[in-house]
Amino acid sequence: MAGASTAAGTIGLSPGLARAGKSEDVLDIAIIGAGLAGLTAARDLRQAGCESFVVLEARNRVGGRTLNYEVGSGHVSEVGGQWIGPGQTAVADLARELDVGTFPTYYKGNTVVLGGDGRLEADLKGTFGSDEAIGARLSELSRNVPAGSPWKSAKVAELDKLSVGDWLARQQVKPEDRSGWNASIGLSGGVMPAKMGMLHFLSMINSAACDYMQLDSIKHSAQETRFIGGSQVLSIRMAQALGKKVRLSCPVRRIANWDREVVTLQTDQGAVRARQVIIAMHPALCHQVQFDPPLPEKRAALQRAWPAHSPARKTAMVYTRPFWRDKGLNGHIFQVDGPIIWAFDNSPPGGEIGVINAFISNAQVPSDHQAARRFLSEIYARAFGSEALSPVSYHDHDWGRADPWTLTCVSAIPPGFWSTHGEALRPSCGKLIWSGTETAEIWAGYMDGAVRSGHQAALQVLNTLRRV
Ligand SMILES: Cc1cc2nc3c(=O)[nH]c(=O)nc-3n(C[C@H](O)[C@H](O)[C@H](O)COP(=O)(O)OP(=O)(O)OC[C@H]3O[C@@H](n4cnc5c(N)ncnc54)[C@H](O)[C@@H]3O)c2cc1C
Numbered sequence: 017m018a019g020a021s022t023a024a025g026t027i028g029l030s031p032g033l034a035r036a037g038k039s040e041d042v043l044d045i046a047i048i049g050a051g052l053a054g055l056t057a058a059r060d061l062r063q064a065g066c067e068s069f070v071v072l073e074a075r076n077r078v079g080g081r082t083l084n085y086e087v088g089s090g091h092v093s094e095v096g097g098q099w100i101g102p103g104q105t106a107v108a109d110l111a112r113e114l115d116v117g118t119f120p121t122y123y124k125g126n127t128v129v130l131g132g133d134g135r136l137e138a139d140l141k142g143t144f145g146s147d148e149a150i151g152a153r154l155s156e157l158s159r160n161v162p163a164g165s166p167w168k169s170a171k172v173a174e175l176d177k178l179s180v181g182d183w184l185a186r187q188q189v190k191p192e193d194r195s196g197w198n199a200s201i202g203l204s205g206g207v208m209p210a211k212m213g214m215l216h217f218l219s220m221i222n223s224a225a226c227d228y229m230q231l232d233s234i235k236h237s238a239q240e241t242r243f244i245g246g247s248q249v250l251s252i253r254m255a256q257a258l259g260k261k262v263r264l265s266c267p268v269r270r271i272a273n274w275d276r277e278v279v280t281l282q283t284d285q286g287a288v289r290a291r292q293v294i295i296a297m298h299p300a301l302c303h304q305v306q307f308d309p310p311l312p313e314k315r316a317a318l319q320r321a322w323p324a325h326s327p328a329r330k331t332a333m334v335y336t337r338p339f340w341r342d343k344g345l346n347g348h349i350f351q352v353d354g355p356i357i358w359a360f361d362n363s364p365p366g367g368e369i370g371v372i373n374a375f376i377s378n379a380q381v382p383s384d385h386q387a388a389r390r391f392l393s394e395i396y397a398r399a400f401g402s403e404a405l406s407p408v409s410y411h412d413h414d415w416g417r418a419d420p421w422t423l424t425c426v427s428a429i430p431p432g433f434w435s436t437h438g439e440a441l442r443p444s445c446g447k448l449i450w451s452g453t454e455t456a457e458i459w460a461g462y463m464d465g466a467v468r469s470g471h472q473a474a475l476q477v478l479n480t481l482r483r484v
Pocket residue numbers: 048049050051052053054072073074075078079080081082095096097098099100266267268269296297298301305328330415421422424425426451452453454461462463464466
């Protein structure tokens with residue numbers, strides 16, 4: 017942020033911005049995507065004194081992969097990204113600036129583990145119950161894998177051949193612990209360990225201060241803190257301040273002349289012309305845009321190959337109150353090889369109503385929402401008692417089906433991907449600057465990474481215009 021202001025000090029005198037307004041139909045900057053990355057970039061531009069920009073958003077709402085929904089009495093829950101944790105200072109700073117408060121994730125009490133017909137309770141003390149010795153080995157290995165450029169690791173040849181599943185198999189993980197690892201990798205990568213690249217997983221741990229427990233737990237970890245009013249409120253507040261600069265229902269279909277002085281973006285609401293373009297979208301979605309001339313082959317190949325097969329399905333069961341807390345339960349469920357990957361207490365800060373959110377295995381839960389509500393509430397009744405059979409409402413969001421603008425929630429980068437495509441992730445192409453959480457130097461894939469990538473893109477574009 018300070019960097020953007022510094023650039024602004026200079027840019028105030030630059031011909032790049034001085035020219036803005038002379039040619040009314042050519043903007044200095046077009047930003048594609050009104051998720052956290054695009055809106056952060058737009059906010060920085062405005063703070064830097066630049067007004068010649070627009071944010072083009074495909075959906076009729078802002079927030080991208082963050083989305084609130086009303087659970088009653090003015091409370092919200094989230095169907096997309098929701099937690100932040102230690103080290104995620106960019107998103108925490110943004111929240112403070114926007115006057116959005118935070119509160120701790122509820123985990124006091126026993127977690128229920130279901131397996132077959134069995135049920136047991138355990139106080140996991142804010143962890144996911146992972147094997148600490150294996151966690152320590154992962155932490156140690158992650159020191160060799162830079163978060164923002166795993167392909168530069170000295171051990172790339174050795175590590176990028178392996179999936180996390182291959183590596184775990186060598187660690188003699190006990191059969192009874194395998195489903196715990198499946199859940200853990202399923203939550204952080206959206207896939208089973210066999211499909212997640214070891215190099216990528218280690219780069220994620222590297223982001224978390226080289227401490228596996230800081231990635232995959234609640235206490236002192238990436239799932240520790242929630243936003244009052246739900247995570248989408250960050251984007252909503254930024255968009256409110258930007259007003260008409262944000263154009264909704266405006267998907268960009270084609271980008272022409274990105275190698276010339278003025279780029280033309282073809283949208284469903286007509287053409288937009290700009291001198292610089294920030295693309296704050298998921299790389300796999302970039303592949304759906306037509307580029308004329310075609311992008312350099314290395315960048316195009318990265319977009320084509322970027323995995324987009326793990327859209328999450330997240331549900332919320334709403335109760336009049338969090339009744340499980342009275343029984344010493346924290347509302348969390350892990351189910352061995354079952355349809356529930358992880359269910360957790362997602363009630364509002366004061367526990368005024370009770371909400372159990374869950375990441376579920378899509379194939380194992382009926383797609384019809386009424387049937388899914390019955391199906392899941394019966395599982396919750398096994399975990400928490402028969403009160404769970406009487407929810408007041410149910411919400412079900414399958415990101416893979418809701419619309420075409422989120423192909424995958426987090427990126428499950430497979431073995432071999434970074435060695436082949438890593439170098440093409442960030443270098444700009446002509447007037448196109450790549451942003452979005454996937455491009456962040458740390459916490460890529462997370463809300464924090466999205467905010468960082470927005471700051472970075474704003475700085476880059478301001479410096480570029482200053483040089484024009
Ligand atoms: C179920 C789920 C759970 C998650 N949990 C967490 C969590 O707990 N903590 C965490 O930190 N992160 C979490 N994440 C990830 C986090 O939400 C994302 O990293 C972050 O929101 C990404 O922001 P972004 O701005 O980079 O991208 P996006 O939010 O994807 O924004 C990109 C925007 O571009 C728009 N767009 C796409 N194509 C076009 C086009 N052609 N023209 C115009 N606009 C276009 C999209 O509509 C979207 O609004 C989760 C995500 C999901 C889905």
